[in-house]
Amino acid sequence: MTEERTAARLSLTPMLATGVFMLVTAIVLYAVNATHQVFSPAWGWLPGLVICCVTAVSCWQTARLARRDRPAQRLWRSIALCAVFVAAGNVGDARLSVVAPERVPLQQHDLVSSICYAAAIVVIVWALLRLPLGRQGASVRFVLDALTITVTVTVFAWYFTDRAGNAGDAQGTTVPMLLLAVLGLIVALAMVKVATTGMGGLEPGTLRWFAAAAAVGTIGGGLFPLVFEAGPGLSGSQIFVPATMLCVTLAADRHRRAAGMPARAPKRRLFSLVPYAAVAATDALLLRVSSDSSRTVAVVAAAATGLTALVVARQIGALRDNGRLLQRVDQQLNQLNDYQDELKHRATHDGLTGLANRVLFEQSADEMLAAGEPLCLAMVDLDDFKTINDRLGHAVGDAFLETIAQRLRATLRASDLPARLGGDEFGILLPGLTGDEALALLARLDEAMAVPFKVSGHQLLARASTGLAEAWPGATAAELLRRADIAMYYAKDNGKAQFAVYDEALERTHEADQKLGAELSHAFAARQLTLAYQPIVRLPDGKWTGLETLIRWPHPERGFVGPDLFIPIAERTGLIVPLGTWILHTALGQLAAWDAEFGPGVAPRELGVNVSARQLREPGFADEVREALSFSGVSPDRLVVEVTETAVFDGGVALDTLLEIVKLGVKVALDDFGTGHSSLGLLRTVPANTLKVDKSFVAGIGGASEEAVIATAMIQITDGLHLKAVAEGVETAAQADTLYQLGYRFAQGYHFSRPLPPAEVRSRLRDGELARSTSARN
Incomplete structure (x- = not known):
C-alpha cells in the first residue's frame, strides 16, 4: 500500500504537466519584464488564466468521482467555481495592466475583478464551513483560531498602512489589498486546520495541498506587494495565481488517485500552532515598534515578550504532559476494546475448534430465516467418539475435533456456517439451498470425512450420523434445530453413518418414542x-x-x-x-x-x-x-x-x-x-x-x-x-x-x-x- 501511495504521488498527468509548464512560463515572463520590459505585462496573466481553466476542469472531474460522498462532492464543485472566479479576475487584471499599469503593483483592482476575487474567497470559505468538522468542539476552536489570525493580520495591516501613510503613500490604495490578505489568511487557516485535524473526511495528503494552495495565494495576493516593489503592470499574482492553482490541481489529482485506497487515520496533535504563531508574530512586531520609542517602552515590551514566551513554554509543557497522559489512556482504551472484542468472540465461538457456538448458531439461523431465503440446517453427530476419548485420551479426542472443524471449513461454502454445539455434535447452516441441494453438499462432506485423519500419530476415521431439516414459512431457529435433531437421532438409531431428512413420519415416531420413554422411566x-x-x-x-x-x-x-x-x-x-x-x-x-x-x-x-x-x-x-x-x-x-x-x-x-x-x-x-x-x-x-x-x-x-x-x-x-x-x-x-x-x-x-x-x-x-x-x- 505504501508503494501505491508513492506511485500516486509521483505520477505526472497531462493536467499536472500543463500546470507545471504554465508556472515555469509565468516565472520566466515575470523575471524578464522585472529587469527590463520586453513585451506587454498583459501577457504575464495568460499562464494564470490557462491554469485556472485546467484546475476548474480537474476539480469538476474529481467531483464527478465523489458522487457517493456528498460533502466532498460539494467541496470540489465549489473549488471549481472558485477557479472560474479567479480566472475572471485575472482577465480584469490583464486589462488593467494595459490601461492603468501603475495600479497593478499595488494590487488595486477594478470593481469587476474585486467582486470576482471576493466571490472566490466567499465560495471557498462557505464550502469549508459546510464540511463535517468531526469531533465536538471543533467548530468553536476553528472560529477562535480564525478570530486570532484576523486580529493578528489586522494589526500588521494597520502597521504597514500607517507606515505607508507616513511615507506619503495613499492609504486607500492598500486597504482593499489588506482586506483580501485578511480573508486569504482566514482561508489558509481553514485549510491548515482541516488538513491537520483530519476534518472533512478527505484524504490528509489532499488537504495538505489545499493548505499549501491557500498559503501561497495569501502570500502572493496580500503580503508580497507590501514587501517587494514591482514595476508598472507587474504583480506577484502573475506568479502566485499559477502556483496556487497548481497546488489545487495536485490536491484534485491526489484525491482521485487515493479514491480506492484505505483511509489513514489522522495523527493526534497535542495543540494548535496557530495561536502561538499569532502571539509570536505580534510580539515581534511589538519589539520592532518599541525599538523606535523610548528606552522605557522598549524594556517593558521586551519584558512582556519574555513573559509571554515563558507562559507559552509552560503551557506547551503542560500540553505535552497531557498528551502523554492521553496517549496512555488511548492505549488502555485500545487494549480494553481488544479485550472486549476477544470476550465477544469467546462468547460466540467454541474455544477448542474456533467454530461458532450454539449462541451464534441460533442467532445466525434467526437472521437467515428473517431474510426469507431458502435455508437448510444439518445436525452432525460423530459416531462412537467416546471410544476415542476413552481409548486414546481426551487430548487426542480434542485434536480429532479440531481436525474435524478444519475439514468442515475446507469443504463447505464460504456462506455456510459450521458450529460446534457441544461435545461431538456439530451444526451446519446451509443458506440458499433446498433439501436435495443440501444433501448433495452433505454427500461431498461425507466423502471428505471418509479420508482418514492423522491425529497425534493415530490414523482415525470420522463416522457421523446426520439429520437434515429444511426451513418453511414461519420457521424458527429452535424448531428447525429440533427437527434436524430428530432426523439425526433417527439416522443414528438406524445403523449410524448415514443421512436422514426430517418428515412428519419421523415426528410421529419421535413423539411416540418420547412418550414411551417417559412411560418406561415411570x-x-x-x-x-x-x-x-x-x-x-x-x-x-x-x-x-x-x-x-x-x-x-x-x-x-x-x-x-x-x-x-x-x-x-x-x-x-x-x-x-x-x-x-x-x-x-x-x-x-x-x-x-x-x-x-x-x-x-x-x-x-x-x-x-x-x-x-x-x-x-x-x-x-x-x-x-x-x-x-x-x-x-x-x-x-x-x-x-x-x-x-x-x-x-x-x-x-x-x-x-x-x-x-x-x-x-x-x-x-x-x-x-x-x-x-x-x-x-x-x-x-x-x-x-x-x-x-x-x-x-x-x-x-x-x-x-x-x-x-x-x-x-x-x-x-x-x-x-x-x-x-x-x-x-x-x-x-x-x-x-x-x-x-x-x-x-x-x-x-x-x-x-x-x-x-x-x-x-x-x-x-x-x-x-x-x-x-x-x-x-x-
Missing part, C-alpha cells in the same frame, strides 16, 4: 418391569445347562411391550445404565435364592445377563459386577455376560471393561453372532467363552440351504477355537435334530421352552425339570 420407578429366564439346553436330551435373563414390561394399558421397542429408547435416554444395574443385582439375587432352596446340583449352573455397549463404557462397571457378585454370594464362573458384537467392535473402553470382568472369573458370550461387524476378527480380541449363533441362521437350516453352510462353518470355527456354541431361536424338532447332526451340543428357543417367570422356573426345578428330556417334555 415403569422402572414403579417396579413394573419384571425378569424372565429362558433355558439353555444340552442336545439332544434337552437337559437344562443354564438360563438367559430377559427383561419384560407388562404395560398396564399397552399390554406386553417387547424389548426390541423399549431397550433402544433406554439406550438413547441413558436409562439403560440404572436398568442394567437392577437386572444384574436382581438376577444374581434370584440365582442365589435358587441355590439356597434347591442346592447347587439342582439350581441352574450358569446365568446369562445381557450387557449393553452403554454399560460397558460406563466408568467403574467392572467394580459394579464385582460388588453384585459379592453381595449375592454367587461364584463368578457361574455368571455369563452376554454382549453383542457391535458393543465391542471398536474396542476401546468397552473392550477394556470386558477384560476387567474376565479377570474376575466371569464368562463372556458373544450374542447374535454372525450379524455384526468383522465377527471372525473379534474372536481374536474379545475374551469370549461362548458364541451364540443368531436365530437368522437357524430358521432356514434344513436341507442344503446357505444357512446350513454358515451354521456348519460356525460350529467348525468354535470347535477349532475350543469355544462353546449355542444355537438361538430353535423352534422345531427338525431344527434341533439338524443342529445336533451338524455338531451343535447346546441350543435355546421356544422348542425347548419359552422365557419363564421366576415362579415357573422355581416350579420346574422343584418338579425335577432339570433331569427331564426333551422327548418327555413333548
Whole structure:
C-alpha cells in the first residue's frame, strides 16, 4: 500500500504537466519584464488564466468521482467555481495592466475583478464551513483560531498602512489589498486546520495541498506587494495565481488517485500552532515598534515578550504532559476494546475448534430465516467418539475435533456456517439451498470425512450420523434445530453413518418414542418391569445347562411391550445404565435364592445377563459386577455376560471393561453372532467363552440351504477355537435334530421352552425339570 501511495504521488498527468509548464512560463515572463520590459505585462496573466481553466476542469472531474460522498462532492464543485472566479479576475487584471499599469503593483483592482476575487474567497470559505468538522468542539476552536489570525493580520495591516501613510503613500490604495490578505489568511487557516485535524473526511495528503494552495495565494495576493516593489503592470499574482492553482490541481489529482485506497487515520496533535504563531508574530512586531520609542517602552515590551514566551513554554509543557497522559489512556482504551472484542468472540465461538457456538448458531439461523431465503440446517453427530476419548485420551479426542472443524471449513461454502454445539455434535447452516441441494453438499462432506485423519500419530476415521431439516414459512431457529435433531437421532438409531431428512413420519415416531420413554422411566420407578429366564439346553436330551435373563414390561394399558421397542429408547435416554444395574443385582439375587432352596446340583449352573455397549463404557462397571457378585454370594464362573458384537467392535473402553470382568472369573458370550461387524476378527480380541449363533441362521437350516453352510462353518470355527456354541431361536424338532447332526451340543428357543417367570422356573426345578428330556417334555 505504501508503494501505491508513492506511485500516486509521483505520477505526472497531462493536467499536472500543463500546470507545471504554465508556472515555469509565468516565472520566466515575470523575471524578464522585472529587469527590463520586453513585451506587454498583459501577457504575464495568460499562464494564470490557462491554469485556472485546467484546475476548474480537474476539480469538476474529481467531483464527478465523489458522487457517493456528498460533502466532498460539494467541496470540489465549489473549488471549481472558485477557479472560474479567479480566472475572471485575472482577465480584469490583464486589462488593467494595459490601461492603468501603475495600479497593478499595488494590487488595486477594478470593481469587476474585486467582486470576482471576493466571490472566490466567499465560495471557498462557505464550502469549508459546510464540511463535517468531526469531533465536538471543533467548530468553536476553528472560529477562535480564525478570530486570532484576523486580529493578528489586522494589526500588521494597520502597521504597514500607517507606515505607508507616513511615507506619503495613499492609504486607500492598500486597504482593499489588506482586506483580501485578511480573508486569504482566514482561508489558509481553514485549510491548515482541516488538513491537520483530519476534518472533512478527505484524504490528509489532499488537504495538505489545499493548505499549501491557500498559503501561497495569501502570500502572493496580500503580503508580497507590501514587501517587494514591482514595476508598472507587474504583480506577484502573475506568479502566485499559477502556483496556487497548481497546488489545487495536485490536491484534485491526489484525491482521485487515493479514491480506492484505505483511509489513514489522522495523527493526534497535542495543540494548535496557530495561536502561538499569532502571539509570536505580534510580539515581534511589538519589539520592532518599541525599538523606535523610548528606552522605557522598549524594556517593558521586551519584558512582556519574555513573559509571554515563558507562559507559552509552560503551557506547551503542560500540553505535552497531557498528551502523554492521553496517549496512555488511548492505549488502555485500545487494549480494553481488544479485550472486549476477544470476550465477544469467546462468547460466540467454541474455544477448542474456533467454530461458532450454539449462541451464534441460533442467532445466525434467526437472521437467515428473517431474510426469507431458502435455508437448510444439518445436525452432525460423530459416531462412537467416546471410544476415542476413552481409548486414546481426551487430548487426542480434542485434536480429532479440531481436525474435524478444519475439514468442515475446507469443504463447505464460504456462506455456510459450521458450529460446534457441544461435545461431538456439530451444526451446519446451509443458506440458499433446498433439501436435495443440501444433501448433495452433505454427500461431498461425507466423502471428505471418509479420508482418514492423522491425529497425534493415530490414523482415525470420522463416522457421523446426520439429520437434515429444511426451513418453511414461519420457521424458527429452535424448531428447525429440533427437527434436524430428530432426523439425526433417527439416522443414528438406524445403523449410524448415514443421512436422514426430517418428515412428519419421523415426528410421529419421535413423539411416540418420547412418550414411551417417559412411560418406561415411570415403569422402572414403579417396579413394573419384571425378569424372565429362558433355558439353555444340552442336545439332544434337552437337559437344562443354564438360563438367559430377559427383561419384560407388562404395560398396564399397552399390554406386553417387547424389548426390541423399549431397550433402544433406554439406550438413547441413558436409562439403560440404572436398568442394567437392577437386572444384574436382581438376577444374581434370584440365582442365589435358587441355590439356597434347591442346592447347587439342582439350581441352574450358569446365568446369562445381557450387557449393553452403554454399560460397558460406563466408568467403574467392572467394580459394579464385582460388588453384585459379592453381595449375592454367587461364584463368578457361574455368571455369563452376554454382549453383542457391535458393543465391542471398536474396542476401546468397552473392550477394556470386558477384560476387567474376565479377570474376575466371569464368562463372556458373544450374542447374535454372525450379524455384526468383522465377527471372525473379534474372536481374536474379545475374551469370549461362548458364541451364540443368531436365530437368522437357524430358521432356514434344513436341507442344503446357505444357512446350513454358515451354521456348519460356525460350529467348525468354535470347535477349532475350543469355544462353546449355542444355537438361538430353535423352534422345531427338525431344527434341533439338524443342529445336533451338524455338531451343535447346546441350543435355546421356544422348542425347548419359552422365557419363564421366576415362579415357573422355581416350579420346574422343584418338579425335577432339570433331569427331564426333551422327548418327555413333548
